[in-house]
Amino acid sequence: MAVKNVGLTALELYLDCPRAYAFERIERVPAHKPEPLLLGGVAHAAIAAYFQHCYGNGLSSDLERIPEICRVTWQTYPEQPLPHHAYDDYVGLVEAAARSYTLDAEHLGGIEDREPLAFERWTVWLVIDLWELHDDGLTAVIRDWKSDHHLWSQADAEQALQLQAYAWKLGIQYPQIQRFVCEYHFLRHGKVRRVEYDRSVLARFEEKLRAMIALREGAKDFPPRPGAHCQWCSYSEICPAFKVPGVVHIETPEDARHIGEEILVLEKRLKDRKEALKAFTAAHGKLAVNGIVFGHFLTESHTVEDLVTLGQVLAEAGRDPWELVRVDATKLKPLIRDPEIGPKLEPLLVDKSYSSFTSRKDKGGRDDA
C-alpha cells in the first residue's frame, strides 16, 4: 500500500512491531499510552513552552517561571489524565532541560520545529526539539531532550537514526549547512551524547529512508512482534501476543514487582544449579546438552609488568608503544578524586558513562531504589 505521509517514528514503529503500527496508524485504535510516554510527551511540551517564553521575552533563561509554565502545560496538555504522582518528576525534567541550555536567540533556528518536508513523492514529518545555526550558517547544532531512565552509550547515539534524520531535514532545508552537531541531552543524568555529521549523511539517510518506506509499502499483514518496545506500546492491553501463555509483559508497577521477585527466586535457583553442575563437571568432565557444553574451559592470557622494556621492544620493531596503552578506569577513579591531580586531569577525561540493566543491593533497605 502506497504511503504519502511519512514519519520516522511511525516507520520505526512498523519495523519494531507491525501490529502496533497497524493499531495506531491504520486502524486508528484509541491509544492507552504507558506512563513514561505520557510523561515524556508533556515534559517535551513544557520544555518547548519554556524556551518559547524565553525567546518571546528576549531572555536567555527564566528559571523562576518554570513552576507556572509546568502547571499550565500540565493542565492544558491534550492527553489527559496525566499521572499526578509523577508531577515532581515532570518538573524535574523541565528544570534539567532549562539548566542544561541557555537560549541563544541570535543563533536560534527553531523550537519544536515541525515543518514538514517534501521528499520525492512523500511528505516527511520530523520534530526537532531545538536547533541553532552557527558559523555564518555553515553549522547546525541540534538538541534533542531525552527523558529516559536509561543513559545511552556513545555507540548507541552514533547508531540512532533519529539524529541522522534531523541532520538530513536541515541539510535539505538549508543547503548552505555543511556540518551538523547533533546532541542528545539525557535530562535525568545530566549527560550529553554528541554525534557530528557532514553532508554525506544526507545520501546515507535517504537510502535508509527509501528502504524503510519500501518495507512498509510492501507490507501485506501486520503480525505482533514482542520485544523491548512493548514497554512503550499503547496497545498491550489488546495485543494478541499477550494472550499467548508464557509471554512476559509488565503493565503496572505491581506486575514489575512480581517479576522482580520471580527473578530473585530464579537467580537463586540458577546459581544453585550452576554450582552443582560445576562440582559435577569438575569431577566427571564436560557435559554436552542440546548443543551447549558445560564444564571448565581454559582461558589463556598473558600480561607484561615491565612496561619500559615492552616500550623499547616495540619501538625497536617500529611499532608505536602508546597504541597499547589503555587507562584502567578503576585505577583512574582515585586520581580523579585526588584534589591535587583531579582538576589537572579534568580536560583529559572522556565521558564513557552509560546505563545498563542489572540488579544491585539496595543500601537504603527500601523496596524501590
Ligand code: SF4
Ligand atoms: S504489545 Fe508488543 S507485540 Fe503487542 S502490539 Fe505492542 S509492541 Fe507489538
